[in-house]
Amino acid sequence: MNLQGKESQEASRIPSQFSSQERVAMKEALKDAIKIPTVSFGPEEFNTTALAEFGEFIQKAFPTVFKTSFIQHEAVGSYSHLFTVRGSDPSLQPYLLMAHIDVVPAPQEGWEVPPFSGLERDGFIYGRGTLDNKNSVMAILQALELLLVRNYVPRRSFYIALGHDEEVSGKYGAQKISALLQSRGVQLAFLVDEGSFILDGFIPSLKNPFAIIAVSEKGSINLNLQVNMAPGHSSAPPEETSIGILAAAVSRLEQSPLPNMFGDGPLKTTLQLLANELPFPTNIVLNNLWLFRPLVSRLLERNYITNAFVRTTTAATMFNAGIKANVIPPMAQATINFRIHPAQTVQEVLELVKKILADDRVQMHVTGAFDPLPISPSDEQAFGYQLLRHTIQSIFPEVNIVGPGICIGNTDSRHYTNLTSNIYRFNPVYLNPQDFSSIHGLNEKISVQAYHTQVKFMFELIQDADTYQGPVPHLHEL
Numbered sequence: 001m002n003l004q005g006k007e008s009q010e011a012s013r014i015p016s017q018f019s020s021q022e023r024v025a026m027k028e029a030l031k032d033a034i035k036i037p038t039v040s041f042g043p044e045e046f047n048t049t050a051l052a053e054f055g056e057f058i059q060k061a062f063p064t065v066f067k068t069s070f071i072q073h074e075a076v077g078s079y080s081h082l083f084t085v086r087g088s089d090p091s092l093q094p095y096l097l098m099a100h101i102d103v104v105p106a107p108q109e110g111w112e113v114p115p116f117s118g119l120e121r122d123g124f125i126y127g128r129g130t131l132d133n134k135n136s137v138m139a140i141l142q143a144l145e146l147l148l149v150r151n152y153v154p155r156r157s158f159y160i161a162l163g164h165d166e167e168v169s170g171k172y173g174a175q176k177i178s179a180l181l182q183s184r185g186v187q188l189a190f191l192v193d194e195g196s197f198i199l200d201g202f203i204p205s206l207k208n209p210f211a212i213i214a215v216s217e218k219g220s221i222n223l224n225l226q227v228n229m230a231p232g233h234s235s236a237p238p239e240e241t242s243i244g245i246l247a248a249a250v251s252r253l254e255q256s257p258l259p260n261m262f263g264d265g266p267l268k269t270t271l272q273l274l275a276n277e278l279p280f281p282t283n284i285v286l287n288n289l290w291l292f293r294p295l296v297s298r299l300l301e302r303n304y305i306t307n308a309f310v311r312t313t314t315a316a317t318m319f320n321a322g323i324k325a326n327v328i329p330p331m332a333q334a335t336i337n338f339r340i341h342p343a344q345t346v347q348e349v350l351e352l353v354k355k356i357l358a359d360d361r362v363q364m365h366v367t368g369a370f371d372p373l374p375i376s377p378s379d380e381q382a383f384g385y386q387l388l389r390h391t392i393q394s395i396f397p398e399v400n401i402v403g404p405g406i407c408i409g410n411t412d413s414r415h416y417t418n419l420t421s422n423i424y425r426f427n428p429v430y431l432n433p434q435d436f437s438s439i440h441g442l443n444e445k446i447s448v449q450a451y452h453t454q455v456k457f458m459f460e461l462i463q464d465a466d467t468y469q470g471p472v473p474h475l476h477e478l
């Protein structure tokens with residue numbers, strides 16, 4: 001594009017300023033979204049009534065999105081949603097914005113306000129899904145609605161994919177959408193999904209928040225352990241029961257963390273970016289990882305959150321045994337969920353686990369597994385990464401470090417590796433350690449101001465995707 005073209009595009013840019021009426025409508029729409037209990041209970045167990053209601057709700061909340069002639073809406077797998085926004089310039093490769101509408105269950109107990117009330121208190125909207133991930137569902141659609149109301153016509157085509165079963169597998173939502181796009185011959189320039197944040201307060205001596213764009217995500221194994229023993233009368237018990245054997249096996253796994261893999265990946269890059277922001281002597285240590293790597297890797301494993309970044313984690317998540325108080329249990333079962341570090345594979349982890357268990361009476365059955373995701377590019381030429389970075393720096397000027405990282409959880413984006421190798425996971429929201437614990441935990445909440453900023457971010461990102469030219473080339477490249 002010549003200079004004139006660039007100038008006229010900048011002139012036609014729509015400022016991300018919203019009236020007070022629009023701001024109220026935005027937060028009320030998010031509250032209404034939270035009130036619909038779109039819970040995924042298990043791999044095949046969804047609240048289909050709520051999911052159907054959610055489909056109707058978004059049509060009412062975002063009427064312009066649904067009536068615009070260049071936008072096609074399709075329901076996929078009954079409850080997931082795919083929007084195809086046809087841009088005016090077919091020569092530009094399309095991109096994809098993702099989010100999910102399902103949430104994990106929320107017990108009533110322990111919450112300051114009921115988890116599906118969407119109540120606002122002290123400037124925060126509370127409820128399951130306010131961070132994971134209805135905030136993104138709503139912010140994407142809200143930003144598009146506001147752009148369309150202002151007569152914006154995107155140049156670059158894009159898709160919006162909203163899955164309905166991310167919390168259990170993505171099998172009926174993201175997987176089907178991905179297959180549908182593939183059948184249409186779509187190749188994406190990049191995609192943006194949930195999975196990382198602007199991190200605040202995770203490193204005690206670091207004053208400024210920093211943004212991490214996750215360029216990979218951990219793999220996963222759900223491993224079922226089972227011990228079968230002869231049942232009998234509890235009045236004359238054998239030396240060991242299925243419960244005792246299995247409990248000891250689970251304990252061995254907990255007591256034997258898998259190896260610390262801290263090495264050369266995105267985490268090292270980001271720690272080096274952070275080095276100069278940190279006081280002496282941390283800055284010296286991080287600037288000299290060739291020497292201090294063992295020390296840093298030990299420090300990282302001391303905290304349960306940073307520990308998840310340096311190793312494959314082992315979490316005992318289910319334990320079932322026994323049929324009656326006076327019967328020796330015939331069978332005990334446990335589920336262990338491993339999240340695999342990008343430097344390991346499913347196979348390697350299973351071999352290590354077998355060695356730790358070291359008991360043939362404990363049978364292992366893998367009920368679901370996948371390897372860590374490939375690392376997406378984050379270099380100067382990586383358009384999607386640089387575009388995100390550009391928008392982050394314009395919306396959050398106080399954030400001076402934007403670096404690559406890994407997502408310790410799993411996201412629907414893993415179903416799209418057939419469409420792009422540029423997969424970026426980032427939520428434009430500040431996250432502190434307490435917020436982190438609220439995801440899948442208690443009192444999940446987002447401030448009204450943070451939500452408004454998320455809408456503003458999406459509003460700018462969509463426009464940046466049409467205008468961003470990439471980093472200024474070095475002189476010798478001209």
Ligand SMILES: CCCCCCCC/C=C\CCCCCCCC(=O)NCC(=O)O
Pocket residue numbers: 132166167194195196197199202305306309407408409410411436439
């Ligand atoms: C030096 C680095 C400090 C890093 C501190 C990182 C804090 C945490 C950052 C991101 C949180 C990740 C959220 C994960 C979203 C996962 C979505 C989800 O629930 N998927 C389902 C599943 O994983 O089971």
Ligand SMILES: [Zn+2]
Pocket residue numbers: 100132133166194
């Ligand atoms: Zn999520």
Ligand SMILES: [Zn+2]
Pocket residue numbers: 104132167440
């Ligand atoms: Zn989740």
